[in-house]
Amino acid sequence: AVEYMKKNLTSVHPMWLEPLEVPGGDRQSPIDISVRKSVFDPNLKPLVAQYDPRTCQQIWNNGYSFLVEYDDTTDKSTLRGGPLEDQFRLCQFHFHWGENNDWGSEHTVDRNLYPAELHLVHWNADKYALFEEAVMEENGLAVIGVFLKVGKTHEGLQKLVDALPAGSVVEFTKFDPSCLLPESINEYWTYAGSLTTPPLTEAVTWIIMKQPIEVSHNQLAVFRSLLFTSAEEGVQKSMVNNFRFQQPLKDRTIRSSFT
Ligand SMILES: Cc1cc(C)cc(S(N)(=O)=O)c1
Numbered sequence: 001a002v003e004y005m006k007k008n009l010t011s012v013h014p015m016w017l018e019p020l021e022v023p024g025g026d027r028q029s030p031i032d033i034s035v036r037k038s039v040f041d042p043n044l045k046p047l048v049a050q051y052d053p054r055t056c057q058q059i060w061n062n063g064y065s066f067l068v069e070y071d072d073t074t075d076k077s078t079l080r081g082g083p084l085e086d087q088f089r090l091c092q093f094h095f096h097w098g099e100n101n102d103w104g105s106e107h108t109v110d111r112n113l114y115p116a117e118l119h120l121v122h123w124n125a126d127k128y129a130l131f132e133e134a135v136m137e138e139n140g141l142a143v144i145g146v147f148l149k150v151g152k153t154h155e156g157l158q159k160l161v162d163a164l165p166a167g168s169v170v171e172f173t174k175f176d177p178s179c180l181l182p183e184s185i186n187e188y189w190t191y192a193g194s195l196t197t198p199p200l201t202e203a204v205t206w207i208i209m210k211q212p213i214e215v216s217h218n219q220l221a222v223f224r225s226l227l228f229t230s231a232e233e234g235v236q237k238s239m240v241n242n243f244r245f246q247q248p249l250k251d252r253t254i255r256s257s258f259t
């Protein structure tokens with residue numbers, strides 16, 4: 001089946017051309033997480049995510065995903081612990097998905113694809129004053145990746161689904177993103193990587209949750225009803241396959257917080 005998907009995937013054109021040069025190039029994301037190649041690190045601490053729903057501000061379509069943005073001018077919604085030395089502030093979350101349930105995630109686990117992947121983006125507020133600074137620094141960002149699989153309806157996600165399609169900026173408040181985390185947030189893989197969309201800067205400590213969350217087929221179908229281009233710009237293309245192809249691991253080690 002994977003061969004079938006790979007063949008099929010070659011017919012899927014990424015929504016932006018892979019630049020010939022990427023910054024650095026030896027720690028690009030996403031990657032395949034080979035479970036047997038990952039190394040258990042007993043020194044990894046528990047992850048502490050403390051999110052205040054009052055910092056949720058708006059939802060909008062940035063052309064290749066929809067982002068839910070948070071007020072990151074204070075330390076109200078933070079992430080620390082796990083592989084992180086500093087305290088990071090939540091600034092936004094978004095998703096990547098496919099045109100069907102066979103693919104859509106950016107990371108894979110032993111080459112297994114999920115239909116979608118959530119990214120919760122945080123920046124290092126101990127070291128930098130603004131996200132825009134942190135995004136250029138190698139310890140600047142921490143992104144939690146959560147796989148989505150098709151199953152029962154996700155009650156928490158429904159509030160977000162009902163707010164779509166967010167054309168331009170739509171007010172969206174009091175959403176607690178911890179409802180999108182799996183029960184066991186202390187079973188994760190972590191590695192040094194990059195943004196998976198331009199500017200592809202190698203600033204990200206990735207924390208990929210082992211346990212996926214379940215969402216319904218219909219909830220994913222709403223993601224696929226979104227549009228890449230806003231209607232007035234001519235042809236309407238449905239927003240699907242907004243994921244980057246896997247990048248070489250090079251000489252990186254993937255650590256796991258669990259055996
Ligand atoms: C649009 C976007 C912005 C940011 C900061 C990070 C990402 S990703 N996919 O690397 O998590 C995407």
Ligand SMILES: [Zn+2]
Pocket residue numbers: 094095096119196
């Ligand atoms: Zn992303």
